[in-house]
Amino acid sequence: MIPWGDDAVVLTALIFVVTYALIATERIDKTIAALLGGTAVVVVGIVDQEEAFGAIDLNVIFLLAGMMTMATILRRTGFFQWLAIRSAKFAGAEPYRLLVVLSVVCALLSAVLDNVTTVVLLAPVTLYLARVLRVSPVPFLISQILASNIGGTATLIGDPPNILIGSAAGLGFLEFLLNMGPIAVAILIVFVISTRFLFGRDMAVHDDVKEAIFELDEREVLTDERLLRISLVVIGATIVGFMVATPLGLEAGTIALLGAAVLLLVSGVEVEPVLREVEWPTLFFFVGLFMLVEAVVHVGIIDALAAALIDLTGGDPTVTTIGLLWLSGIASAIIDNIPYTATMIPVVQQMGASGIPIEPLWWSLALGACLGGNATIVGASANVVVANMAGRSGHPIGFLEFARYGVLVAVVSLLMSSVYLYGRYLL
Amino acid sequence: MTGKFRLARHTTVAACQDLLAIEPLIVHGDDDLLTVMRRAAGHPETRLIGVVDDAGILVGVLPVLRVAESVIGRVVPEALLSDIEDIDDVARFGHAIEARTAGEAMIERAVTSPDATIDQAFRVMHTRHLSGLYIVDADGRPTGYLDLLELAIRYVEVIETDPSRPS
Secondary structure, three states: OOOOOOHHHHHHHHHHHHHHHHHHHOOOOHHHHHHHHHHHHHHOOOOOHHHHHHOOOHHHHHHHHHHHHHHHHHHOOOHHHHHHHHHHHHOOOOHHHHHHHHHHHHHHHHHHOOHHHHHHHHHHHHHHHHHHHOOOOHHHHHHHHHHHHHHHHOOOOOOHHHHHHHHHHOOOHHHHHHHHHHHHHHHHHHHHHHHHHHOOOOOOOOHHHHHHHHOOOHHHHOOOHHHHHHHHHHHHHHHHHHHHHOOOOOOHHHHHHHHHHHHHHHHOOOHHHHHHOOOHHHHHHHHHHHHHHHHHHHOOHHHHHHHHHHHHHOOOHHHHHHHHHHHHHHHHHHOOHHHHHHHHHHHHHHHHHOOOOHHHHHHHHHHHHHHHOOOOOOOOHHHHHHHHHHHHOOOOOOHHHHHHHHHHHHHHHHHHHHHHHHHHHHO | OOHHHHHHHHOEHHHHHHHHOOOOOEEEOOOEHHHHHHHHHOOOOOOEEEEEOOOOOEEEEEEHHHHHHHHHHHHOHHHHHOOOOOHHHHHHHHHHHHOOEHHHHOEEOOEEOOOOEHHHHHHHHHHHOOOEEEEEOOOOOEEEEEEHHHHHHHHHHHHHOOOOOOO
16 A cells, blocks of 8 residues: 555545546546546555445345345336326316326335336336327326425335445345335425416316326236236335345345345346446446545545534534434435445444434435435436436436525425434434 | 448448438428328338428438427327336436427437448437437438338348358
8 A cells, every 4th residue: 555644535536526526527528537536546455345335235235236136127027107097087087187197106116116117117107198198298208207306205215325325334124114114205295285376277188188098008017917916025025125124134235135046046037238228337336436435434534524524513412313304305306316425324323422313314314315305306216217217208307496496405405304313313 | 351341331321321211201390299200101221300490401310209298298108108217217208298399309319420430320319219310411411311120121132141251
């Protein structure tokens, strides 16, 4: 290792800032930026290989890879399209009811599957339904994005920040569900009520156009009913597995990999095409971030940052917890919540070590990182993907148009979270 | 350089156009897709439809599959919905169900000039995943059509009849 001394701090900070700037500005692909940053700190000798590689949280990587594999198989069955058509019929083809039902479905699916898969695969039916009903699909798509990010907040596997936090803090599926679930449900209820005022205008349509929706045959979109049944059973069993993992001394990553392996076995699908569709760039993005953040911890920057934050809040648990929630919410609205969370995890650990109750801090970080992503069109992966897709389908969603709804929903969500954190953990 | 490569790099599009003699299928931007589909059915050898403006300048192209998808999307959307797996599929589906005219369904034009070589034309078709290419004059007006499949068949025939080819 090169004896950098104090210069190591400056060099690490420089590599960190440049990497995060590249990720934020998208000057180069974020996975490349993270890998360059992560390997640079090893090459220049700030951390050695063993330490850098040891910092890669395989539980996170395996949990993501396992869930991605299962989602890839499930989406081949036409399940999402089937569910969307069933939801449309359930809503009686009334546009506003349809918006509410699809949003709730989106939130529920996002709690157990990744948000991007959920919103992308509900989108085509949404586009078609809007076309038939002669209303704009944009309110439906925005509403689904917002609901998806709220739903993802509820569970360990719902959003990548939760996976990172759960693994680092040793918090299991049930603990997430019991602590994040109630507030996520409360926010979803308030959101659903507010959709009447946010999106409910100009949604009246003639009865004759509704007929086309009832004529849709949802069974026609199912490509493989056997595979669908198998997929749902295995995914359901995996979720049960997450619940019992902690008492059994197993990590969530092990359960997800087991679920993926079992599904691949019993479904009989070809392994290679399925694994090719796993989001490898996302997994390598995490690898780079883990290595880079380890260097930032190693040289003492995180200690200094944690000390500065404690100084700022006076070490008061309430101020620190609520402050972290809003800091996380604002930061996640502007930058990718994954690198933000990866950086803040050691900061929270350091704050905990200094005597501030750590459990509220974890929930505060998770709520802020997940819900803050709703504020802007760049705040979360699902937002970016749907905006891109909507634009290519001839229905562009502008930054300001999204922010009009997103900022309001994010602020109300963070206010509700503040009350929840204070009432449940800080009183 | 082998004879096969020389053939592609030295044969011009104009020479091939004379050989293939496939009529371009030209429609206007505001033509209804059902009308376009019926016209396409009458020209089975033309797999890429050219869309022109009022001045007769090529403004876009329309693969036959895309026309069919737009029409099917209106009648039996389930047929297209079942195959959607990723964001590209969704965007394509969204585009298909919105389009009512050739102008709404068309994609960016793909053209070649009579002076270009077959090798260059192949590359454009391969890069754009198109089964044909429009030959345009200096003003951008279509003067001919080059079909990938027909071209490939002729190409293989020429190579097979080449006396210098090892048996």
